[in-house]
Amino acid sequence: MTSSRTSSAVELDGIPSSATAWRAVFVDANPTLAEVSLRIRRDDDLPLAVNRQPDIRPEGLPEALAGAPIAIIDHTHLPTEVAYQCKGLRHVVFLGTGARSYMNPEQLAELGITVHTIKGYGDTAVAECAFALMWAAARNFSRMDREMRAGNWLRSDAVQLTGKTIGLVGFGGIAQELARLARGIGMRVIAWNRTPKTHADIEFVDLDTLLRGSDVVSLHLLLTDETRGLISAGRIASMRDGAILINTARGALVDEDAMVKALGSGKLAHAGLDVFTVEPMPPGHLLTTLPNVTLSAHSAFRTPEANNNLIEAALDHCRRIVQSSN
Incomplete structure (x- = not known):
């Protein structure tokens, strides 16, 4: 072989x-x-x-x-x-x-x-993928698509993103591009970075404040010993009820089991995920069975x-x- x-x-x-x-x-x-x-x-x-x-x-x-x-x-x-x-x-x-x-x-x-x-x-490419996952999650497109292909006329209420707050966890080049896109549709943008940063029109806050105050949380961190599992069960519990979680960074930034529980309970309204703890995702993975998840095969940068x-x-x-x- x-x-x-x-x-x-x-x-x-x-x-x-x-x-x-x-x-x-x-x-x-x-x-x-x-x-x-x-x-x-x-x-x-x-x-x-x-x-x-x-x-x-x-x-x-x-x-x-x-x-x-x-x-x-x-x-x-x-x-x-x-x-x-x-x-x-x-x-x-x-x-x-x-x-x-x-x-x-x-x-x-x-x-x-x-x-x-x-x-x-691929800063622009990944930011556009995060943006697309956010829209798909807010509009529940993936579930409606699956149901309609199965012959079911499922109509779903949506989240209007204009006027909502997006919190960017990490503020490198990708997050800066996503901030530009989000501000373009009238979203308020807040951010947290591991080292102090400033950027025009962006309010920087501590991580706990960001999680509590964001309708959408998007992850943009490198995976290190310090960031592994950063979005823990406790931090997910502190997020706004019905928030949307977007991850185009690394799967291991998130406690995947805690995320699955939060999606099942409705604590998280939806997750848009391009990255996972184990890749390729094993067949039958629990995330593939949840209706409020939009999945992408680690392809955010592929343009x-x-x-x-x-x-x-x-x-x-x-x-x-x-x-x-x-």
Whole structure:
């Protein structure tokens, strides 16, 4: 199984992997990102191999990398014990900001492996997804769609968002874009950030005040030891009754069991979720059975514009790595 995956790699410019010290392997490219990688790579870039089968298992990484010093990783877990077996690996370029969901950067650093992350490539795309999930949740579109496909004429009352308050938990680039969109439809925007920030027309409050005062709560934090489980059972209980929860950041920011209970009791009116504690979501997961949940398969950033930005940033990392070694 592993050999069939690694044999699907494409080595560019006809340069065998052993012909140069600096080369990279994109170990888990989906068809879209594979095409973007081959299209925007420059002639003077380092050799790049693209594994076109994105479901490679972690234990297949040593063979897939075959001694390459740079691994480009989209979504494959890289346990430290597997990284130890990847002889020659010195750099991991992770396609996004949430590398900690897939590897331990500090442990990899002890092995001499530097983890590079990419910020800002899809701020607008993710913000638009959060915005769409908020609208779908407020209008109950997902449930009406399911019922109508099943032959049932289900009419549902909605939440009018104009004049409502949205609370942004974390205020990086994505949250700033969402704030712009929300203000554009007449929502009041409040925010909390782990470090003090200021921004025109945004009121910054403490987290408890935000949760109590928001009709919609949208999460925009990196996953760290400090933020894991931040939206706990207690914090969900402190939220406004009938609030909408949106998560396009990381599933583990939320106590998923507590969220499910709150959705079942009506404490939360609806959740719009692009991320989950376990991904891919297992078949029959309890969240798939709840009528007041709108689900998206961790695809918030997947637009042509964001894909181009993402791969260009990854190649820029590779170029800097080579330049710094000269």
